[in-house]
Amino acid sequence: MLHLLLHSPGHAQVYGTDAPDRPDRVSHMNTETLSLIQDKPGEGWLMSSVMVSGMSEWSLAELPMDRWMSCLPPPLWDVPLYQLAIPGSHNAITYCLDMNDRSPMDLLQPDMLQKLDRYMKPLIRPFVYKWAVAQEYNIKQQLDCGIRYCDLRIAHRPNDPSTDLYFYHGVYTTITVQTVLLEIREWLDAHPAEVVILSFSHFLGLTHELHMLLLTTIRNTFTSKICPKTEHLTLRDLWAMRYQVIVSYEHNMSGCHSELWPHIPYWWANKCKAESLIEVFELKKQHGRPEGFFVTGINLTEDLKYICTHPTETLKDLVMSTYPALLGWVKEQTPGPKPGALNIIAGDFITECNFVPCVVRLNEKLLKWSS
Numbered sequence: 001m002l003h004l005l006l007h008s009p010g011h012a013q014v015y016g017t018d019a020p021d022r023p024d025r026v027s028h029m030n031t032e033t034l035s036l037i038q039d040k041p042g043e044g045w046l047m048s049s050v051m052v053s054g055m056s057e058w059s060l061a062e063l064p065m066d067r068w069m070s071c072l073p074p075p076l077w078d079v080p081l082y083q084l085a086i087p088g089s090h091n092a093i094t095y096c097l098d099m100n101d102r103s104p105m106d107l108l109q110p111d112m113l114q115k116l117d118r119y120m121k122p123l124i125r126p127f128v129y130k131w132a133v134a135q136e137y138n139i140k141q142q143l144d145c146g147i148r149y150c151d152l153r154i155a156h157r158p159n160d161p162s163t164d165l166y167f168y169h170g171v172y173t174t175i176t177v178q179t180v181l182l183e184i185r186e187w188l189d190a191h192p193a194e195v196v197i198l199s200f201s202h203f204l205g206l207t208h209e210l211h212m213l214l215l216t217t218i219r220n221t222f223t224s225k226i227c228p229k230t231e232h233l234t235l236r237d238l239w240a241m242r243y244q245v246i247v248s249y250e251h252n253m254s255g256c257h258s259e260l261w262p263h264i265p266y267w268w269a270n271k272c273k274a275e276s277l278i279e280v281f282e283l284k285k286q287h288g289r290p291e292g293f294f295v296t297g298i299n300l301t302e303d304l305k306y307i308c309t310h311p312t313e314t315l316k317d318l319v320m321s322t323y324p325a326l327l328g329w330v331k332e333q334t335p336g337p338k339p340g341a342l343n344i345i346a347g348d349f350i351t352e353c354n355f356v357p358c359v360v361r362l363n364e365k366l367l368k369w370s371s
Contacts, residue, residue, distance in 0.1 A: 065146030070193030085362035088149030088346030132170030146356035155204035201250035
């Protein structure tokens with residue numbers, strides 16, 4: 001199969017094993033002689049796709065991951081986003097944790113660990129950092145890699161007289177929430193047909209005033225890109241309205257603001273072994289999927305026993321040793337509306353082991369290709 005992606009007048013890409021230049025490569029061609037497809041005449045070009053002759057097998061994993069949504073074949077444009085397979089980043093902003101020993105540990109850590117950290121920082125902090133960093137690439141790089149769901153955990157630093165908000169996981173980040181949101185906005189401006197789901201949750205130390213300040217920051221940053229709560233949530237609908245951001249907010253104030261979607265359920269197994277995590281998820285699948293968005297988190301959780309018995313190991317070591325089994329399980333999953341289907345699949349170190357293409361490719365199961 002040749003898959004022709006029309007980016008704009010005069011530019012297209014052909015994907016597939018029969019591409020003119022060589023198998024499994026992307027070729028570029030002039031489209032002056034092609035009949036281009038417009039979603040709305042006179043209102044800008046959208047990524048479009050058509051089938052052309054010379055059919056052979058083609059995979060969604062071959063799409064350019066920085067714009068995989070806009071490159072999906074037309075049959076998927078009308079599938080609700082909560083029925084697509086979407087790659088997500090667990091603890092997305094942990095690539096910039098504050099390594100300064102003067103930075104406080106987050107208040108959700110066990111009291112004993114906080115006390116030990118207070119008096120034995122040189123010994124305790126290296127362990128904290130080794131198990132707190134869940135992503136190595138910055139937010140723009142993650143989006144370029146194909147991530148479309150971001151797990152954002154928001155905090156106000158204790159004893160901070162400013163209203164600045166940060167992310168946290170073990171310790172706080174060095175960059176503010178406002179800085180990251182502006183970076184996401186810049187990325188979306190450069191990728192006008194991509195859609196991101198931002199999940200704001202695990203709020204720590206936020207007063208009502210700080211929640212309202214955060215909401216104002218979200219509104220001012222994304223403006224008309226924010227998709228209000230609606231039942232019609234397909235790519236075609238979002239493109240028509242030029243919406244690019246879905247904001248999930250884990251707080252009761254989400255019911256009072258049209259642009260805040262309720263908290264997206266996150267299936268968390270709380271296991272440090274791949275086999276145990278898979279067992280938990282298979283049990284959950286038997287009870288059916290939630291109606292709307294939901295996340296299956298293939299992130300493993302180390303306990304104190306595991307950390308103590310693996311003193312030289314890091315979270316990345318654990319992830320890399322278990323990804324083959326976990327991604328093998330992911331490849332067997334199916335998106336869609338059926339009870340055992342999955343939707344968003346989130347992981348740690350999302351650039352490793354072809355995690356993102358593996359998830360995106362699951363959407364092939366929603367297609368019925370003509371032979």
